[in-house]
Each structure stands twice: as structure tokens, then as C-alpha cells.
Amino acid sequence: MAPLLEIKGLKTHFATDDGIVRAVDGVDITIDKGETLGVVGESGCGKTVTAMSILKLIAMPPGRIVEGQIMFEGRDLVPLASREMDEVRAKQIGFIFQEPMTSLNPVLSIGEQIAESLRRHEGLSRNDALDRTVEMLKLVQIPNAGGRVHDYPHQFSGGMRQRVMIAIALACKPKLVIADEPTTALDVTIQAQILDLLQDMKERFGMAVMLITHAMGVVAETAQRVVVMYAGKVVEEAGVDSLFEDPRHPYTQGLIRSIPRIDLNGGQKIRLEAIGGSVPILINPPPGCRFAPRCRHAMSVCTVNEPVLREVAPGHRMACHLGATP
């Protein structure tokens, strides 16, 4: 079965005063129909830029998709003009933004912001769009949906606003939903609710989800496959079980080790392991593996040759010079 979304060799660069920032530098990602793919990595690793590149939401003066293909249902989105992209946005691919506080227009009611999507893509009349909007609000569990449909964003809490964002993204029943850190800006208790809601919606509509997050725990619960990114590149890719049981890339291992857990070491408290160093600056990156400076297993070849993704187990690929065996 052909994949729903296939990103091949994507490179998105930004022109700045200090040089060209290679935020995404050769990324391959595949998502099948109805699959939940988790994309993890630290802040600044290029996850959001990759996601925004799919829908061409990057600001195009400083940013540019320099290379690569983004095949959605067999059609390359990269060469499409803005007007053609508008047919894909929201209708085929939905996007849930990270910050519910700032991603809603403060001067329009939330009903308006959902309805305009419906009117644009499904040609509904005002009244029909309003009815569908109230339905969506009920689906995302906004209490008193009918009464609150004309309220403004500032009259809702953060969690409620995120539900509205989900309603907006799902209103036209797209085939793929990109969720960019949907819970990061929310309280911990609300996070769980939102994730449940997403899962619920996914089951109801049967859409594929690209879930971007830096929290490994979230990925473990909700994703079927996982892609790990570092410094603009994919470093490991596997089914969720395979990844957590047998992480091969030193970075992935570091990420997993840094999750606080009480069940390891027989319940004894141990020091939380952090990955030393910080994310590299992506202007004129040095040759070789980008993780080498922070890697405890770095060898001399690591600073010379950049490793490529290769299969180390069925459905499990990673990019590292270390042997196939850990």
C-alpha cells in the first residue's frame, strides 16, 4: 500500500545575517494511512520546520525549501503554488499549532474561526457551517457548545482553546493531521485529556497523525512508529516497541535514559542521566556526524564521514557508524 505521506531528502534553509541556517538538512519521513507517527527530538532539531514545510507555512523570504520532495498521495507538494496549496491545507492535511494562547485570532469568535474553514473547503452556507461548527465543538468536548460558539478566544482557558484548535484542524476531516507539540503549553493534567481526545478523534475519523513532541513519554503512549531527529536530520526510525526496547542510536539511548522512571534499578534512586552539551548551531555545520561532539561513543570516523540511515533490524533504521550490534 502506498504511503500517505512521503518526505524525501527535504532541505529547508533560512538566510540570516550570520549565514544560512540549515534547519532541515536531508530528512526522509514516511507516514502510512491511519498511522500515528511520533517525531521526537530536542528544541531546535528541526521537527517544527519539517512540519511547517509540508504545508509551506514557512516564511518564504528568509526560508526556502532548497531540495527534496514531499509526496502526498503520490503528488509532490513542493512545486505547488500557494493557490494550489490552499486546496491541500485544512482539507487534506490539518495542522494543530503549539501555542493555543496565540494561535487563535483574538478579534474573531471561535465559531467563526472554525466555520470559515468549512465554508471555504466544503462550500457550506452560513447556517450549515454553524451547525457543523457546533457539532465539532461538542465532539471536542467543549461544554455548552451551542451557547459558546460565538464567544471569543480570550474567554476560554488554555485547555479549552487547544480543543478549539483541534476542532479547527479536524473540521474538514483531513486525511493527515500534524500536531506540533499539542500539549507542551498546557498543564500536566490537561495534557492527558488532550492526548485522549486526539486518540478519540483519530479512531473516529481514521486519519493519520504526525505527532511532534520532545516528550518521550507521550510518544510511547500514542505512537505506532517513531522518528528521532537531531540537528536537522533523522537519526533513528523504528516501530515504537522496537525503539524503546532496543534503541540503537546513542542520542536515542540518551533520550530514553533521561526519562524519569521509578521502576529501574529495583526501585533504588539513581541519578538522572542527561546528555551533556547543547544543540549545535546549524550554520556551516562541521563535517561528520552532528551528534559526535556530545556522543560518548564517538570515534575518529565520526568527525569525518556523515553516517547514513541504514536498516539494523526489520523496520528499524538508524544513522550511526557504530556496528549493527549495540
Add this chain to the structure above:
Amino acid sequence: MDGLTLASPSAERRTYSPWRETWRRYRRHKLAVVGAFLLLALVAAVVLGPFLWRVAIDDIDFAATLQGPSLAHPFGTDDLGQDLLARMIYGGRISLAVGLAAMMVSVIVGTLIGALAGMSRGALGHALMWLTDLFLSLPQLPLLLLLIYLFRDGLKAVFGPEGGIFILVVLVIGGLRWMPVARLVRAQFLSLREKEFVEAARALGASQARQVIRHILPNALGPVIIAGTIDVAAAIIAESTLSFLGLGFPPDTPTWGRLLYDAKDYLDIAAHWALFPGGAIFIAVVSINFVGDGLRDALDARKVI
């Protein structure tokens, strides 16, 4: 290799001092550089002019009235045959002097009020802000005209015709333009007085005054400089407007606005009489505005190109 951070090439840039950095950013703004150049040329012209062009401003010559530009009179003559270039140089000095003086009045008054309002924690701050808002809603030109009308004779009696008007115009223009400066300074004080380095200074026993002068005022300097620059342009326009309406300096003082007042009835036969002073006002104001804009870009640390 645990804990080793990659030293990126961009971390090894030369560090500039704040002033050099400001100049570097200013230089990028082409219009601002042109403006600075024009302004300097203008100032040089009015300061050095009388030494290079030694024609009197009130040499009446009925044989040479309303002549266009010529070698003898590069800017032409007016209806009394007086040389316009000489009159414009003289008038330029007055206009620029008024502009600078009015700016200083507004900056000093504004800084004082803004600092007081920013430092106070009670009724005084609120009262000063209410006063500022009140002054902001006063209609400037009508009030300017009213004040000149009422106090003109009195001040003339004390300081003489030119001096009296100069003081009146400077005080009134400056007195109606201090409000933006006060707001800026107060905002700086409010945001900085709780900041750590001021707290530290206080903890080390620095007196209020010392804190203000050494720590807070320098940070407010940027926006105040920009406001001050715009103030000079606004003051020049205000003074020329007054003169143009016949209510500024005495009739024989050839400020640029006054020249336009005299020239406006001779537009059909001596257009040059109006065009030169008008052009001079325009060049002065536009160059100051360019400079102000360049300064705003250079001093605003938040702006990323």
C-alpha cells in the same frame, strides 16, 4: 568526550563596543546617512555663511526688486531688493536655534517629569501622568497661537522684540512637546527600577540619586535621543508655521517662515522668493527625520533585520 560542547565558528566574532555597534547599524540605513550629510551641510551653511557671503540682510535696493537668481543675488531678491541668500542664512540661524532650544526645553522638562513619575510610588506618579495625558489632548497650534497672542507684548517689553519672541516661542513650543519624552522616561524607570542591577546598587547602599543617574538614565537615553531628534524637526515646523501666519518673530526678522509669509502674495511674479525658504525648511526637516529614523533602527536593540 562527555560534556564537550562544539565551539561554533559564529561564536568567535569580534565584539563591538555599544557605540561602534550603533554606528555600524546606523550606517546601513542609506537614507539616514544622506540625512546626516544634508543636515551637516545645512548647519555649516548657516553657521559659516555670514563669513563667506558678506551681503547685508537689509540692504534695500529698489532698482533690483523681485529679481530671480543671478550672480549678484544667488537666491534672488524680494520686493525691497534685499538679498534673499543673506536673509535666508540669517533666518536659518534663528530657525535652527529655535529648534534646538525648544528641543532642549521639552527634553529637560519631559525627563524631569518622567523621572519623578517613574520613581514615585504613589499619588504623585498618578497625578503627573494625568497631567501628561491632559497636555497630550490640548490642541497644539491653537494653544500656541493663544499663548503668543496673550504674552507677546509682555515679554517684548521685558526682553526686547526679538529676544522676547525667541523666549516665548521656545518656551511654548518646548512646553507643549515634553509629553512623549515624559512617557518614555517614565516607562524606562518603571521597567528598570525593579531590575536586578538596580536592586544590587541599592543593596550596596547607593543613594536614590546615584541609582538614577548611573543606572537608569543611560538606558532611557536611546528613546529620548530619538524623540529629541524628532522634536527639533517639529519645533522648526512650529516656528515657521507661526511666522507664516504672521504671528512669530517681528516683521523685519527674516526667519524662513516669515519669508514665506512675505512671498505668498507674489507667487505669480516671484516664485523663487517662496521656493527657496520653503525648500530650506523641507530639507532641514526631511534630513532630521531621516536621521531620526536611522537612529531608531540603530538604537532599537530588539530589531532584527
Add this chain to the structure above:
Amino acid sequence: MSQFLLRRLLIAVPSLLGISLVLFTVLALAPGDPFSELATNPNVPPEVGLALRAKFGLDDPIYLRYLHWLVAMAQGDWGFSFVSRMNVDSLILQRLPTTLFVIGSSQVLALLIAIPVGVYAATRPYSLFDQIANVLAFIGFSLPTFFTGILFILIFSIRLDWLPFVYTTDIHATGVHWLIEEVRQAIMPVMVLGLFQAASMTRFVRSAMLDVIRLDYVTAARAKGLGQARVIVRHAMRNAMIPVVTLIALQIPAVFGGAIVTEQIFRIPGIGSLLITSILSNDTPVVMAVTFVFACLVVLFNLIADVLYGWLDPRITLR
């Protein structure tokens, strides 16, 4: 909304009082007797002069004088202009509509230029269009209105003879011809004022739009596939216009200044030129009244701007 309106109205009253206090203080501090003209002018009948002195309570303690004056002002009893031989309030009412017409039309013209140019420049920052518009804007607000007015007269009336440069309130024509004549004589003053305003407004619209365009919710709107035009107009502009409205209100005092100058140059019989002529003829009651009217207009426009702001931004009124 009505609660918001009420609150704003209540704030406007102390502003008016404050302004009246300032005006009165200025008058009281002035050396000499501004009303001396009334006593020495042969045109003023002695009873009227005495009545005015009594009304202004020129021999009473100062706070009483202020109250008398304030009450008189509030009742519209603004005194008598001996120069025009009529009551000041009717004099002003006669000339006020012309001024409002010129100011209103110039603001409309300014908005019609500034909004499209500013918005378009913001969608293509640093492009050729943007740079040219920027330079033109600088030139526009650096040219004082009196110079632009003179230039216009020079070009359009004297050299080209296309437009009249003296304004009349009674045009001897009817129907379409009347309209054409009205427009012909109003074009220059409205353009002088309007272009000056448009220059600074354009820069501000551009900067407000740039601030809004980079915000998250604009990107979110693009992600809905609404199309560039709809995103710019419905999402970006709707928000960017809010600070622009505030700016227009704050600029109103300056617009009055420009109107005074324009009325002088083009000899438009509005309250601006009235102010100048009454200053030149020492007609103090008129001077005071016109200044007061200007101040009231400023407060009125600030109020209108506040209301517009509340209407445009639901966060203000629905708290």
C-alpha cells in the same frame, strides 16, 4: 458595550474640565487686560462692555471667575464679537461646518491612500514598492502644509489655471455645476491636508501590519487554506487597524493645526482662519471661544476613537 461607552463618557468630562482650567489659567495669567479692547473700542456700546466685565466677573476672586466663565462656556454663552458684530456662538456655528468638512474629507483621503499602500508594502517588505513608498512618505510629512499649499497654488492655479485658489461658500450655480465647483475649490486644501496625513499614516499602517503578520494566528489562518487575500484582510488587517485607530485619534490635535494653516492659505471661511483674524484684531472672546471649541473637538474625537477601539477589539468590552 453601553457600559463601556458610559465609562468613556465619564472620563471625557474631567478632560474637558482640565482643558477649561488650563485655558482659563492662561487667560488669567496674561499680563495686561485682554478685555481692555472692549473698553476702549468705540464700536462696543458701554452697556455691553460693562455687562461683559460683570459676566466675566473681572473684579471677582479668581475661583469665582473660573466658575462663572465655565458656566457661561457650558451654556454656549460665549460672548460678543465686536469685530463681526454678532454673538460669538453663532459666529462659530456659522463657520464650523466648513472646517469639519475640510478636515473630514482630508482624513478620508488620507485613509484611502494609507491603508492600501501600507498594507501592500507590509506584504512585500523591503521590495522596490516598499522603499519608494517609504521615501515618498518621508517627503510627505517633512513638507510643511503651508509650503505644500503654496506649491499647489503655484502649480495648479497660477501656472496651469486649473483650480481656483479662493474658497467661497456661495457658489452661484446649481445642480451638477454646483457640485463640480465645490469639488474644484475643495480639491487643493483637502489634498494638502490629506497627503500630509497620508504620509505618516502609511508608515504606521505598514509597521502595524508587519507586527501582526508575523504573529502565530496569522500563520494558523494560512494553514486553513483561506488564501493570501483573505488572510491579510480578515485576519491581519482586522487586528492591525486597532492601533491605527488610536493613532488617528492622537493625531487629531495636529490635524487641527494643519487645518488652520490651510484655511489661511486658501482663504477658507472656517474656524481656523477665524482664529487668526481674531488674534490679529485682538478680538479676545472669539480667540478664547475658538480655542475652547478646538479643545472640545479633540476630546470628542478621542472619545470616538475609544469607542471604535472598543468595537474593534472584543477583549476590551467583554471583560
